[in-house]
Amino acid sequence: MSERKRDLKIQAIENGTVIDHIKAGEALNVLRILGISSAFRATVSFVMNASGARGKKDVVKIEGKELSVKELNRIALISPKATINIIRDFEVVQKNNVVLPSYVEGVVRCTNSNCISNSSEPIKSKFSVLQSEEEGVSLHCLYCEHVISEEIAENLL
C-alpha cells in the first residue's frame, strides 16, 4: 500500500483540537503540558519538523479535547506563534492564535538556584514576560531579575 493512501485513514480527527504552527521541535513539550502520556486513551497525533509555508513547524491533534486557559498560556510561552483550531465534524470551526500572558506566577521554575522562589519558603515564582522578534520569549524574574529564554519548556512547573 502506498504511504499517501495510508495517511488519510489514521490522521483525520472528527472533533477536538488541532494545535498548529508550533515551534519546530516543541510538540513533545506541548504533549507534556497537556498531560498526555501512555495512559491517555483518546486519539492523539503529531508531526514534528513538518515543512510548512513559513519553514519547519510542529502540529498536534487531539480527539475530543478542548484546552484550558492554563494549558493555552503554557503553550504560548514555549511557542507564541501557535494557532488553536477547534474541529467539529472534520471541519475547522474556530481558529485562534495563542496569547502570550504578560505575567506568570507559579508556572516556571527560576533557573537561578539562589532565587528565593527556589528556597524552602512557600513563595511562588513570578515573572514578567517579554517577546522580541529576534530572540523570542524571555521571562524576567521579579525576585532576582534573572532572565530565562532558552530553557522555558524544561522548567515548566
Next chain:
Amino acid sequence: MSERKRDLKIQAIENGTVIDHIKAGEALNVLRILGISSAFRATVSFVMNASGARGKKDVVKIEGKELSVKELNRIALISPKATINIIRDFEVVQKNNVVLPSYVEGVVRCTNSNCISNSSEPIKSKFSVLQSEEEGVSLHCLYCEHVISEEIAENLL
C-alpha cells in the same frame, strides 16, 4: 480547510521507517527508545490510540531513519506485535515483524531494589524473556527471580 485535506500534506514520508501496530499508548515510549526529543531535526509523526482493524494501536513514522538491532529489541519488549516498514519513494519496500529477544542483558532495570544488579557492584541486569497470549511479555531476572511485566517501558536502561 477540511481536516481530511490538511492531513495528506503533513503526514506522508518519502524515505524512512514506519513502525506500525504498536501497542496502544506506547508511541511515546517508542520515541524515547529511539532517542527522539525536541532536539531531533528530521520529520517525525505519530498517532496514539488510532482505530485499526484489530483494535486500538499506535503508529510512529520517522523520515530518513533506519532502526538498529538494539532499538528493535527494545521496541519488541514493549510492543511485541509491532511491524517495521521501510519506506522508499513513498512506498513500503520492506515489512517485518519485530522479534522478541529470548534474553536481554543491561537493557532493563530490575524492579527489585535488593537485586544484586541494582547494587554498587558492576553487574549488568540479565533477564530471560517470556511471552504469553494473555499476559504479554514478562521478564524473569536471572539473579533474584523477580518477574517484571507491567513496567518494562519505565525501566528501560
